[in-house]
Amino acid sequence: MSKSFFPEYPPNLSNDNLQSLQELAIDWSLSHGLVIRPPTNLALSNNSSVMHAPISLFPSPFPKKTFYQAIELQPVFNLLFHKLSRNHEFITQVIEEVTKVDDFIDELYKIYLKIKEEGIAQPISLGLHRSDYLLHVPQDASEANVLQVEFNTISSSFSSLSFLTGELHRYLLESTKYFNSSELLKIDSLPLNDAMTSLPKGIAKAHELYGSPNAVVMMVVIGEERNAFDQRWIEYNLLNNHKIHIIRKTLAEIDQQGKLDPETHALIIDDKEISVTYFRSGYAPELHPTKKEWDARLLIERSKSIKCPTVAYQLVGTKKVQQVLAMPGVLEKYVTNATDAKKLRASFAGLYPLDSSSEGEAAVKLALENPERFVMKPQREGGGNNIYTKDIPPKLLEISTSERSSYILMDLIQPPSMRNIILRQGELVKGEMISELGIYGVFIGNDDVIVNEIGGHLLRTKGRETNEGGVATGFAVIDSPLLV
Numbered sequence: 001m002s003k004s005f006f007p008e009y010p011p012n013l014s015n016d017n018l019q020s021l022q023e024l025a026i027d028w029s030l031s032h033g034l035v036i037r038p039p040t041n042l043a044l045s046n047n048s049s050v051m052h053a054p055i056s057l058f059p060s061p062f063p064k065k066t067f068y069q070a071i072e073l074q075p076v077f078n079l080l081f082h083k084l085s086r087n088h089e090f091i092t093q094v095i096e097e098v099t100k101v102d103d104f105i106d107e108l109y110k111i112y113l114k115i116k117e118e119g120i121a122q123p124i125s126l127g128l129h130r131s132d133y134l135l136h137v138p139q140d141a142s143e144a145n146v147l148q149v150e151f152n153t154i155s156s157s158f159s160s161l162s163f164l165t166g167e168l169h170r171y172l173l174e175s176t177k178y179f180n181s182s183e184l185l186k187i188d189s190l191p192l193n194d195a196m197t198s199l200p201k202g203i204a205k206a207h208e209l210y211g212s213p214n215a216v217v218m219m220v221v222i223g224e225e226r227n228a229f230d231q232r233w234i235e236y237n238l239l240n241n242h243k244i245h246i247i248r249k250t251l252a253e254i255d256q257q258g259k260l261d262p263e264t265h266a267l268i269i270d271d272k273e274i275s276v277t278y279f280r281s282g283y284a285p286e287l288h289p290t291k292k293e294w295d296a297r298l299l300i301e302r303s304k305s306i307k308c309p310t311v312a313y314q315l316v317g318t319k320k321v322q323q324v325l326a327m328p329g330v331l332e333k334y335v336t337n338a339t340d341a342k343k344l345r346a347s348f349a350g351l352y353p354l355d356s357s358s359e360g361e362a363a364v365k366l367a368l369e370n371p372e373r374f375v376m377k378p379q380r381e382g383g384g385n386n387i388y389t390k391d392i393p394p395k396l397l398e399i400s401t402s403e404r405s406s407y408i409l410m411d412l413i414q415p416p417s418m419r420n421i422i423l424r425q426g427e428l429v430k431g432e433m434i435s436e437l438g439i440y441g442v443f444i445g446n447d448d449v450i451v452n453e454i455g456g457h458l459l460r461t462k463g464r465e466t467n468e469g470g471v472a473t474g475f476a477v478i479d480s481p482l483l484v
């Protein structure tokens with residue numbers, strides 16, 4: 001199955017032709033902002049140099065029907081996560097057990113409870129999500145479906161680079177036609193992707209709903225995130241297309257400089273009122289090294305600014321919630337339209353608790369006996385945290401039963417592979433690849449739904465043998481789908 005799923009790809013080209021495509025790809029990337037910052041040892045001073053982003057030379061074939069199925073799921077997921085974020089009973093039941101063994105989740109949960117008690121100053125929340133999927137071909141089936149890897153409710157990245165990679169591929173396909181007439185290489189098969197503009201549009205709409213024309217948007221950026229360009233593109237877009245100013249702050253700066261208006265709970269920083277607080281960071285414990293960062297989180301959460309995400313949104317974006325939703329009957333409690341619930345459930349891979357429940361004990365046994373079928377995940381974001389296959393048994397044996405409940409177990413999805421050529425640090429690498437599709441979602445709501453939209457897509461591609469999928473972590477490249 002895996003070898004024949006996408007035959008005759010990538011198109012056969014002479015070495016000379018490949019080399020000219022390589023040059024075109026590098027120059028197009030450098031001249032159009034499809035770039036990343038180089039590692040420190042290669043960088044010029046003042047962050048003044050870039051290199052082309054890791055990309056695939058050709059778009060990767062992706063089944064058209066399945067692509068649109070994934071797109072259709074997005075508004076349903078957007079609404080589901082909004083509802084969950086407002087369901088106190090659900091959050092308490094699912095998260096409380098994890099807080100006992102996971103300090104990061106515990107700190108978030110404490111803020112959540114405190115705000116719950118004090119009263120929420122801002123009923124509107126903004127979600128800029130990304131739902132990630134791998135292709136799966138069931139045994140004896142000829143068609144693939146998507147299985148969800150995870151749903152991101154905070155700091156969904158790569159919105160601009162994914163758009164730009166699609167544009168690069170449009171250009172490279174036109175160029176390739178000059179020396180190869182493959183039927184597959186149709187520009188029309190590259191779907192439009194509005195990921196570059198959809199996220200800033202969502203922020204702009206939230207800003208408008210906040211209703212103070214003189215307010216500004218605040219982006220929380222820390223550490224590595226300062227080097228990513230997607231947050232800059234959001235900034236350019238907000239200013240150029242929506243005339244909204246944006247300030248960038250770290251959590252430590254917010255702690256030092258931010259205050260709340262005692263009457264209105266408006267968040268004030270640099271004498272400016274903040275309409276929207278957009279977290280392009282803040283998803284991991286290491287981004288909260290001291291009490292200052294947590295104080296800043298609390299200050300923001302208490303404020304009237306529209307948060308993207310709220311702490312509640314962040315909590316329902318955990319892998320634990322994903323696992324609980326997959327349990328029999330749970331998803332169906334929150335997605336009451338049966339057709340929608342069925343569609344979402346069809347995208348769930350096998351997910352299991354690893355706690356002390358009887359299901360948890362059974363999952364431990366299963367994982368010890370057949371580790372090659374699974375991945376074990378802690379409540380973390382940002383890549384590099386999961387434990388794969390043969391590494392699972394030693395980990396399970398090392399940790400206590402209560403520590404186990406901060407992890408979940410998931411079936412390893414084995415997508416069909418295809419051949420493609422990737423371009424990384426100027427060099428081409430050919431090989432068996434697999435792709436992961438991300439669909440962006442934009443949601444604004446309070447008791448009502450105000451905006452519920454699909455926000456474009458991202459395709460990341462990596463070598464067949466690589467477990468992790470992150471681009472920033474160096475495992476994957478940015479790609480775009482060629483719908484077949």
Ligand code: ADP
Pocket residue numbers: 132134149150349375377380381382383384385386410411412413414436467468469470
């Ligand atoms: P993170 O929040 O750190 O990004 P993910 O759940 O997205 O964690 O996992 C990171 C990567 O590991 C994914 O991008 C994917 O490539 C791979 N991965 C995660 N879950 C699975 C799975 N069930 N089957 C196969 N690969 C997986």
Ligand code: MG
Pocket residue numbers: 132150382383
């Ligand atoms: Mg991920």
